[in-house]
Amino acid sequence: MTASLETLRKMIDLEVEGHYENKAVIGGLDGVLNWWPEQARQQCSFPQQRSLIEEIVDLIRGYRALDRDGRISTLAQIKDRLAAIATATSNAPPRVAEAASSKKIMPEKEVLPDKEAPTEAIGATKTEARPEPGEPVDVTSTDDARSEPETQSKVADRGSGDAPARAKRTRTTSYARQGLDSPVTAISGIGPTQFKRLRRLGVETIGDLLFLFPRRYDDYSQLKPIGKLEYGEQVTIIGTIRDTRVKRRSAGATIVNTIVADASGSIQATWFNQPYLANRLKRGRQIVLSGQVDEYLGRLVMSSPTWEPLEAELLHTGRVVPVYPLTSGIKPRWLRRIMKRTVDYWTKRLPDHLPTPIRERNDLMALEQAVYQIHFPDDTDSLVRARRRLAFDEFFVLQIGVLRQRQEWREQAGISVPVDRKELETFLDALPYRLTGAQERALEEILADIAAPHPMSRLLQGDVGSGKTAVALAGMYLVAKAGYQATIMAPTEILAEQHYSTASKTLGGLGLGVALLTGSVSQEEREAIYAGISSGEIQIVVGTHALIQDQVDLPRLALAIVDEQHRFGVRQRGLLRGKGYNPHMLVMSATPIPRTLALTAYGDLDLSLIDEMPPGRQPIRTKWFAPGERERAYRFVRSQVQKGRQAYVICPLVEESDKVEAKAATAEHERLQKSIFPDLRVGLLHGRLKNAEKEKVMRAFGGGEIDILVSTSVVEVGIDVPNATVMLIEGANRFGLAQLHQFRGRVGRGEHESFCILLADTTTEVSEERLRAIEETQDGFKLAERDLEMRGPGDFFGTRQSGLPELKLASLGNTPLLELARSEAKTIFAQDPALEHPDHRLLARRVEEFWQGEGELS
Numbered sequence: 001m002t003a004s005l006e007t008l009r010k011m012i013d014l015e016v017e018g019h020y021e022n023k024a025v026i027g028g029l030d031g032v033l034n035w036w037p038e039q040a041r042q043q044c045s046f047p048q049q050r051s052l053i054e055e056i057v058d059l060i061r062g063y064r065a066l067d068r069d070g071r072i073s074t075l076a077q078i079k080d081r082l083a084a085i086a087t088a089t090s091n092a093p094p095r096v097a098e099a100a101s102s103k104k105i106m107p108e109k110e111v112l113p114d115k116e117a118p119t120e121a122i123g124a125t126k127t128e129a130r131p132e133p134g135e136p137v138d139v140t141s142t143d144d145a146r147s148e149p150e151t152q153s154k155v156a157d158r159g160s161g162d163a164p165a166r167a168k169r170t171r172t173t174s175y176a177r178q179g180l181d182s183p184v185t186a187i188s189g190i191g192p193t194q195f196k197r198l199r200r201l202g203v204e205t206i207g208d209l210l211f212l213f214p215r216r217y218d219d220y221s222q223l224k225p226i227g228k229l230e231y232g233e234q235v236t237i238i239g240t241i242r243d244t245r246v247k248r249r250s251a252g253a254t255i256v257n258t259i260v261a262d263a264s265g266s267i268q269a270t271w272f273n274q275p276y277l278a279n280r281l282k283r284g285r286q287i288v289l290s291g292q293v294d295e296y297l298g299r300l301v302m303s304s305p306t307w308e309p310l311e312a313e314l315l316h317t318g319r320v321v322p323v324y325p326l327t328s329g330i331k332p333r334w335l336r337r338i339m340k341r342t343v344d345y346w347t348k349r350l351p352d353h354l355p356t357p358i359r360e361r362n363d364l365m366a367l368e369q370a371v372y373q374i375h376f377p378d379d380t381d382s383l384v385r386a387r388r389r390l391a392f393d394e395f396f397v398l399q400i401g402v403l404r405q406r407q408e409w410r411e412q413a414g415i416s417v418p419v420d421r422k423e424l425e426t427f428l429d430a431l432p433y434r435l436t437g438a439q440e441r442a443l444e445e446i447l448a449d450i451a452a453p454h455p456m457s458r459l460l461q462g463d464v465g466s467g468k469t470a471v472a473l474a475g476m477y478l479v480a481k482a483g484y485q486a487t488i489m490a491p492t493e494i495l496a497e498q499h500y501s502t503a504s505k506t507l508g509g510l511g512l513g514v515a516l517l518t519g520s521v522s523q524e525e526r527e528a529i530y531a532g533i534s535s536g537e538i539q540i541v542v543g544t545h546a547l548i549q550d551q552v553d554l555p556r557l558a559l560a561i562v563d564e565q566h567r568f569g570v571r572q573r574g575l576l577r578g579k580g581y582n583p584h585m586l587v588m589s590a591t592p593i594p595r596t597l598a599l600t601a602y603g604d605l606d607l608s609l610i611d612e613m614p615p616g617r618q619p620i621r622t623k624w625f626a627p628g629e630r631e632r633a634y635r636f637v638r639s640q641v642q643k644g645r646q647a648y649v650i651c652p653l654v655e656e657s658d659k660v661e662a663k664a665a666t667a668e669h670e671r672l673q674k675s676i677f678p679d680l681r682v683g684l685l686h687g688r689l690k691n692a693e694k695e696k697v698m699r700a701f702g703g704g705e706i707d708i709l710v711s712t713s714v715v716e717v718g719i720d721v722p723n724a725t726v727m728l729i730e731g732a733n734r735f736g737l738a739q740l741h742q743f744r745g746r747v748g749r750g751e752h753e754s755f756c757i758l759l760a761d762t763t764t765e766v767s768e769e770r771l772r773a774i775e776e777t778q779d780g781f782k783l784a785e786r787d788l789e790m791r792g793p794g795d796f797f798g799t800r801q802s803g804l805p806e807l808k809l810a811s812l813g814n815t816p817l818l819e820l821a822r823s824e825a826k827t828i829f830a831q832d833p834a835l836e837h838p839d840h841r842l843l844a845r846r847v848e849e850f851w852q853g854e855g856e857l858s
Helices: 003-017 029-034 036-043 047-061 068-087 152-158 160-169 192-199 206-210 275-279 332-349 356-361 367-375 380-410 421-430 437-450 468-481 493-506 523-535 570-577 595-601 627-642 665-676 691-702 737-744 765-776 780-791 815-831 838-851
Strands: 137-139 170-172 216-219 234-248 254-262 265-272 286-296 299-303 306-309 320-323 457-462 485-489 514-517 540-543 557-563 584-589 606-610 621-625 646-650 682-685 708-711 724-730 755-759
Touching: 003 029, 003 036, 003 068, 003 234, 029 036, 029 047, 036 047, 047 068, 206 332, 234 265, 234 275, 254 275, 265 286, 320 332, 332 367, 356 815, 367 380, 380 457, 380 815, 380 838, 421 468, 437 457, 437 468, 437 584, 437 606, 457 468, 468 485, 468 493, 468 557, 468 584, 485 493, 493 514, 493 540, 493 691, 514 523, 557 570, 595 815, 621 627, 621 765, 627 646, 627 724, 627 755, 665 682, 665 708, 682 691, 724 737, 737 755, 737 765, 737 780, 755 765, 765 780
Parallel strands: 265 299, 457 584, 457 606, 485 540, 485 557, 514 540, 557 584, 621 755, 646 708, 646 724, 682 708, 724 755
Antiparallel strands: 137 170, 216 320, 234 254, 234 286, 254 265, 286 299, 286 306
C-alpha cells in the first residue's frame, strides 16, 4: 500500500475510533480533499486505480451530511476501495515517474535534517537536471548534501529556456557498467562530496546502497488521538498547528514551542536550537509527529519529536522508521530520503538468485520484496519475514561456498597412508594413560581419513585438557611409521616448544626423528634441520610460522596439523598444505566452537569432538568476587604462594585508557609489587614486549622463578605451568565466556587443586549473567553456546575469522535457519555442484560475489 493510501487508512481508523463523529480531522474528514487526491493520483499509475480514487473522493464529499449508519457504511466502502487500489493491476504503461526519462518528478522538498539550520534560502530553485535513478551523471554541485528532490511545479516552471544553464552544470558520463554496478553518483542528489562520505560506510555502487541495511528501527506505527496519549509511549499523532513561538535564551540558545491539536485535544511539541523551524511550523498546517510522550509540569509534551507535513509521503514518522549507520557529514533524514528513492526504483530491478522451488518450499519472500521491506517495512511482521529471507540468503550462499571448498579439496588425489594396527598398539602402550572413549572415537575418524585416497580435511576440537595432543601424536606416529613425514604448526614459540617436548618424549622414545623449527633457531641449526627433513632422517617437524617459509621442503609430508586454528588465516593453512603433495590436514582448537559457528567457519571440514575429560581431572573452583572483596582475593593468592604454588593476574589492557575503566597491566604490576606483594616475585607479560622478552618471562614463570605473573590476554594460549593453581582475572566483566574459560584452563594442569577468581570492576545485567555462567559450569561447549547467544558471533575468537565473509543479517544463534540453509545448499550442490544449470546462473554469480576477496573462492 502506498504512503497516501496508508495515511488515509489510518485517518479512517481514527474516525472509527472516534465513533464516527467526523473529528479525526479538524474541520471534518472532507478536509483531506485539499491534499490527498493529488498525492494519491501521483502514487497510483493505473487507470483502474485512478477510477477508484475518484470514487473515494465522492464518498468523502458526502460524509459530513450522513447519519451514523450512513457514515459506518461509507467508511467501510472507502476501506474496500483502498484495498482494491493497493492490489489493482493493469497492462497500461507506467507513469512518467516510472519511465526512463531525463526529468525526474519528485515529491516536495522535505524538512531539513533534525537540529541542522538551513544553509540556503527557503524556496531557492535549483536548475540542474534530475535524471532517473541509475542514469549516469556527474553532479558538480558544491554542496551535494543539500541536493533535494524538486517539486513537479519547479520542473514545469523551469522550461526549455534553462537548457544552456543546465548544460553548464551537468555533464553526462559514460560508464562501463550500468545498473546495480553503477556508482552511487548516478543517483540524483549524490555528488562527489557525499560519495566520499558514503564510501566510508562501504557504499560505492547502487547495489552497495541497496544492501546498506538499517542498524535498528524506531516503531512509530502506533497512531493515536492526542486525547488518548499516555506518558512514556512511543506514538504518532496527526494534528493541526495552533501556534508556534520561539524563545531565546542566553548564549544564543533557542526553544521552539508548537501547539498541535486534533479533535480530541492538544499537546505541546518542543525543539531546541532549531529556530528555522518557526518558518516551517506555521499556524494551520497539518503535520505528523512521532516520538516519545514526556511530562512537564504535570502536562504531556513531546520533546524533539520527528515531524513531517501530512501531505508528504511519510518516511520519518507514522511508520516503522529505519535508522541507518552514519558517518561524519551524512545526516539521517538525508540518507533515509536517498534510500527511499533508491529502494523504490531499484528493488524492482533486482534479479532473484534463489531458485523458485527453494523459495516456495521454505515460504521465503522474493528478493525484491525482502529488500524493500528490510528498509521500509509495512509492519513488524513484514520486517521479520524480510530479515528471515535475507539471513537465509547469507547462510545459503556461504554454505554453497564451503561445500565447494570441501569438494575441490576432496577431488584432489592424496596419499593413502596404510594404518598398521600393531604399530598403533605400540604407541598406545607407550602412553602413561588410557585414551578416553571420546579420544578413541576421534582417533578412529582420523585414521579412516588418512587411509583414504583423497586428502583429509578435519577439525579436531576439545576442551582444554581433553587430550587432543595425544590423538594428534598417534596420527603422526602412524604416518611416520608408514614412511612419510608429519608436521604440527603452533601460533607461538612457547606452545611449539611444549609440543616439541611432548613429541620428543613420546615419539622420539619410539625411535622417530623429531625437530623444532622456530624463528629463534640459529641459522646453523636451521640448515641441519633442512638437511634432515630432505633426507628423511627427520620424520616429525614441530614449529611456528617458520614452517611455511620458502626454504622449508617436506618432500614426504603426508599429515599437516595446525594447532589453535583460529590464530592462523586461510593463507597460512594453504601454504602449509603446499609443502607436500596434497597432505592430509588436521586443524585443532581448544576453544570450544558452537555447532552453528563450526558449520559456518569450518563448513569445509569434517568435525571430530573430544567431549569427555580424562578421569581424575579436577574441576577448577571458580568464584566471582565483588570489587569490595579484592583484599580477600589477594589474601587467597598469598596463601597459595606460601604453599609453594604460583598465580596469574590477568588485566584487560596494556596501558591506562581514559575511555575504558580497566586495570592496566603495567600499572597493576607496579602496584602489586610495591604495595600488595612487596616480598614476592611479581613478573609482567604483555603483547607489546618483544618476542625474546616474552619468551624470557614465560620461561622464568615456568621454571618457578616468578611467583605471580601479571599479564594481558597473551597468556590465553601458550603456557603450561602445572604448579600454577590460581587464575585471578581483573575486569572479568570485560571478557567473553569463551575467553574466560580459556584463561581458567591455564591452571588445573597439575596435581594440585586449582582456583579461578573473577574480579569485576563494574557489572551490568549481561555481565552478571556471564559471570554466573562461568561460575556454574566447567563445560566449555555449553559456555561457548551461551557466549554466542549473549555476545553474538561478531568476534568470537577475538579477531574476525579469516576467510569467512561478513554476515550482515544472519545470526549464528539461529541454528534452525542455518541448518535449513545448509540442507538446501547440500541438496542443490548434489544436483549441480558447478551451478551450471540455466536456473542456477544467477545463484552462481551471487556465490562468487559473496565470497569475492574472502578466502579460497576469490
